[in-house]
Amino acid sequence: MENIITSKDNPVIKLYQKLSSSKKERLQYGLFVLEGLRIVEDALKEDSGITHLILTKKAEEKFGEQLFQADLRDTRTIVVSNELGNKIASTDTTQGVFAICRIPHDRGVSTLLSDNGRYIVLFGLQDPGNVGMIIRTADALGIDGVIMSGSCDLYSPKVIRSTMGSVFRMKIALENDADKLFSALDEKNVVTSAAVIDKDAVPVTECSFSGSQAVFIGNEGNGLPHDIASRCTRKVIIPMQGNINSLNAAMAAGILMWELKK
Amino acid sequence: MENIITSKDNPVIKLYQKLSSSKKERLQYGLFVLEGLRIVEDALKEDSGITHLILTKKAEEKFGEQLFQADLRDTRTIVVSNELGNKIASTDTTQGVFAICRIPHDRGVSTLLSDNGRYIVLFGLQDPGNVGMIIRTADALGIDGVIMSGSCDLYSPKVIRSTMGSVFRMKIALENDADKLFSALDEKNVVTSAAVIDKDAVPVTECSFSGSQAVFIGNEGNGLPHDIASRCTRKVIIPMQGNINSLNAAMAAGILMWELKK
Numbered sequence: 001m002e003n004i005i006t007s008k009d010n011p012v013i014k015l016y017q018k019l020s021s022s023k024k025e026r027l028q029y030g031l032f033v034l035e036g037l038r039i040v041e042d043a044l045k046e047d048s049g050i051t052h053l054i055l056t057k058k059a060e061e062k063f064g065e066q067l068f069q070a071d072l073r074d075t076r077t078i079v080v081s082n083e084l085g086n087k088i089a090s091t092d093t094t095q096g097v098f099a100i101c102r103i104p105h106d107r108g109v110s111t112l113l114s115d116n117g118r119y120i121v122l123f124g125l126q127d128p129g130n131v132g133m134i135i136r137t138a139d140a141l142g143i144d145g146v147i148m149s150g151s152c153d154l155y156s157p158k159v160i161r162s163t164m165g166s167v168f169r170m171k172i173a174l175e176n177d178a179d180k181l182f183s184a185l186d187e188k189n190v191v192t193s194a195a196v197i198d199k200d201a202v203p204v205t206e207c208s209f210s211g212s213q214a215v216f217i218g219n220e221g222n223g224l225p226h227d228i229a230s231r232c233t234r235k236v237i238i239p240m241q242g243n244i245n246s247l248n249a250a251m252a253a254g255i256l257m258w259e260l261k262k
Numbered sequence: 263m264e265n266i267i268t269s270k271d272n273p274v275i276k277l278y279q280k281l282s283s284s285k286k287e288r289l290q291y292g293l294f295v296l297e298g299l300r301i302v303e304d305a306l307k308e309d310s311g312i313t314h315l316i317l318t319k320k321a322e323e324k325f326g327e328q329l330f331q332a333d334l335r336d337t338r339t340i341v342v343s344n345e346l347g348n349k350i351a352s353t354d355t356t357q358g359v360f361a362i363c364r365i366p367h368d369r370g371v372s373t374l375l376s377d378n379g380r381y382i383v384l385f386g387l388q389d390p391g392n393v394g395m396i397i398r399t400a401d402a403l404g405i406d407g408v409i410m411s412g413s414c415d416l417y418s419p420k421v422i423r424s425t426m427g428s429v430f431r432m433k434i435a436l437e438n439d440a441d442k443l444f445s446a447l448d449e450k451n452v453v454t455s456a457a458v459i460d461k462d463a464v465p466v467t468e469c470s471f472s473g474s475q476a477v478f479i480g481n482e483g484n485g486l487p488h489d490i491a492s493r494c495t496r497k498v499i500i501p502m503q504g505n506i507n508s509l510n511a512a513m514a515a516g517i518l519m520w521e522l523k524k
Contacts, residue, residue, distance in 0.1 A: 133510065133513065136513075137508065140502050141502065141504060142502070142504045164510075205524050241404025243427075243428065246402035247398075248398065250513070254516055254517060255517065258517050262467055262501070
């Protein structure tokens with residue numbers, strides 16, 4: 001471990017950078033990257049399949065002791081120069097703690113669903129910050145699972161960072177095929193609510209959320225496609241008194257999850 | 263107007279850049295900057311004191327007709343080269359629409375307060391994205407006013423951008439002196455609730471929000487200072503079932519404003 005890597009041609013460093021910038025490479029290798037002490041610790045705590053731990057010399061001195069308490073038998077640790085750490089970092093003030101992590105096997109929507117479960121479906125969300133914030137909020141409010149359909153890549157560094165570690169605690173399933181998604185939900189008798197801003201939708205304040213429930217959130221700019229909203233059991237609206245354009249997708253999702261769970 | 267400015271030494275461009283980067287300059291001149299078609303249109307619509315409209319040649323061709331329909335008698339319009347526009351832009355894909363705008367006179371907390379009003383107090387918030395998102399959500403949910411105390415600069419480009427134009431629609435007051443803030447609220451019999459994560463706080467689901475109400479939100483990392491929370495009428499908590507660290511300040515504020523107004 002005292003062999004300090006300084007070259008960006010090192011194969012682990014090259015892999016890290018590929019995974020950091022390309023969804024295609026992430027899919028191909030089944031790996032994604034983490035940056036930052038807290039999220040790496042969260043991943044270690046949840047036993048989330050870290051294959052490589054990459055520390056700068058400075059980070060090894062500062063955080064080595066606490067990080068090495070985790071079970072690292074299946075993890076290869078490498079130490080890099082502070083300069084190389086700055087090169088692969090996504091922020092100007094990096095802590096010098098990086099990891100490569102296995103993408104967990106997606107067991108599918110059906111295995112996520114349980115009686116009286118509460119779910120949020122992200123349908124076509126494209127902003128990584130919104131997706132991350134929704135996953136983080138779902139974790140806080142005790143939502144039973146997040147389903148992603150046609151949304152941005154869950155394993156992009158921006159989404160991962162925005163989840164603040166909740167990506168390792170939440171149950172998350174991906175299903176890009178709308179037919180398969182609706183059959184899985186219908187089979188488990190999940191009531192589906194499409195979050196819309198249509199005037200004929202039911203105000204969320206008048207909705208009963210008993211039994212198993214899933215709320216669909218649509219794209220930031222365009223909302224849910226009409227055919228998807230129509231396939232849901234009902235359409236719901238957050239009553240707004242001010243400017244209707246002023247509720248962003250993550251905030252709308254947060255308020256709906258709050259109503260689902262409280 | 264057909265004199266196209268190409269030099270960054272032009273006095274208006276120099277002023278724009280100073281205002282964009284420095285709070286001190288904003289305070290000194292009583293001016294702040296806007297970037298983007300939508301927010302400039304929002305400002306024009308709300309008659310928000312735009313002193314200078316700056317358009318790239320391209321933006322003039324594309325958006326000139328719609329922008330020039332506004333009352334621009336007190337506004338000086340200048341056209342700059344596309345290259346200069348790219349230089350002063352904060353994004354890689356600028357629309358080339360910029361403005362310099364007067365900071366409105368702050369009439370103080372007292373003039374903001376009315377009977378049965380609903381207010382949010384941002385106490386020590388430092389993340390411009392959070393502050394902007396809270397103002398935007400307050401606008402959507404029909405909150406009667408936002409009070410900022412010891413928080414980041416409302417007129418920084420990042421806050422302004424995150425408000426998505428709501429900064430021109432919301433009533434916002436600044437009061438950095440906690441004594442003055444509490445006297446103004448007490449004088450108008452406003453019930454104050456400190457949003458905390460203490461176990462002895464009242465769950466927001468059990469709170470009645472009748473009469474005039476203000477909810478205090480604290481700093482992202484540290485929450486509300488104890489002495490400020492103690493001076494409030496009561497402490498309230500958003501009951502969480504998952505990971506308590508996972509609710510960010512803007513999301514917590516959104517849920518509390520939702521409970522205040524619904």
